[in-house]
Amino acid sequence: xxxxxxxxxxxxxxxxxxxxxxxxxxxxxxxxxxxxxxxxxxxxxxxxxxxxxxxxxxxxxxxxxxxxxxxxxxxxxxxxxxxxxxxxxxxxxxxxxxxxxxxxxxxxxxxxxx
Amino acid sequence: xxxxxxxxxxxxxxxxxxxxxxxxxxxxxxxxxxxxxxxxxxxxxxxxxxxxxxxxxxxxxxxxxxxxxxxxxxxxxxxxxxxxxxxxxxxxxxxxxxxxxxxxxxxxxxxxxx
Numbered sequence: 001x002x003x004x005x006x007x008x009x010x011x012x013x014x015x016x017x018x019x020x021x022x023x024x025x026x027x028x029x030x031x032x033x034x035x036x037x038x039x040x041x042x043x044x045x046x047x048x049x050x051x052x053x054x055x056x057x058x059x060x061x062x063x064x065x066x067x068x069x070x071x072x073x074x075x076x077x078x079x080x081x082x083x084x085x086x087x088x089x090x091x092x093x094x095x096x097x098x099x100x101x102x103x104x105x106x107x108x109x110x111x112x113x114x
Numbered sequence: 115x116x117x118x119x120x121x122x123x124x125x126x127x128x129x130x131x132x133x134x135x136x137x138x139x140x141x142x143x144x145x146x147x148x149x150x151x152x153x154x155x156x157x158x159x160x161x162x163x164x165x166x167x168x169x170x171x172x173x174x175x176x177x178x179x180x181x182x183x184x185x186x187x188x189x190x191x192x193x194x195x196x197x198x199x200x201x202x203x204x205x206x207x208x209x210x211x212x213x214x215x216x217x218x219x220x221x222x223x224x225x226x227x228x
Contacts, residue, residue: 004157031214040123042204043158043218050213058215090157099165100146100208100216105157 004106023091030096032074036087118219133192137205146208
């Protein structure tokens with residue numbers, strides 16, 4: 001089944017404790033992206049990647065890191081989480097070439113930082 | 115810069131009534147427009163998209179949207195609401211015509227009353 005998977009689905013952590021949220025897709029997509037969803041703000045892009053070893057900042061990159069060492073994986077790293085990073089996070093992927101097209105979203109990771 | 119507004123953060127309709135969810139955008143390039151739906155505790159999935167060609171676009175589950183360039187709008191409609199349509203709906207516009215980066219609206223939560 002074609003899908004984007006994220007782990008964990010739920011995470012409660014404390015300020016300053018490094019964490020990683022994994023994202024994997026099995027559709028051989030070139031493009032992957034991370035978003036955060038906050039009430040009233042919709043989805044805001046954190047980072048995106050057009051291909052292996054190619055990443056770029058989105059609209060709200062502060063406090064986050066990403067890497068793309070393999071085409072299928074795109075982990076999101078919070079080196080020192082803070083309470084303002086409490087949010088619902090989505091990973092998405094798409095083919096990546098040609099005109100803008102459908103993005104496939106993972107199920108989301110709900111992060112709480114206390 | 116591209117932006118998306120969705121009038122009404124919460125819309126309630128009766129079962130069987132018309133659904134109208136509004137989306138207005140601003141774009142410096144000919145837009146690619148998308149509507150996504152998010153059911154509770156799930157990721158986003160594509161409802162429909164406008165790229166080029168016919169301005170009336172049909173999507174899944176009986177939804178359709180019409181691209182009106184003069185009004186910079188892409189409103190989503192469904193003739194008869196069903197209880198299963200209760201969800202959050204997001205309008206998105208592409209940032210450019212060759213990539214996979216998008217700006218999402220803040221979302222509209224649709225409630226369907228029996």
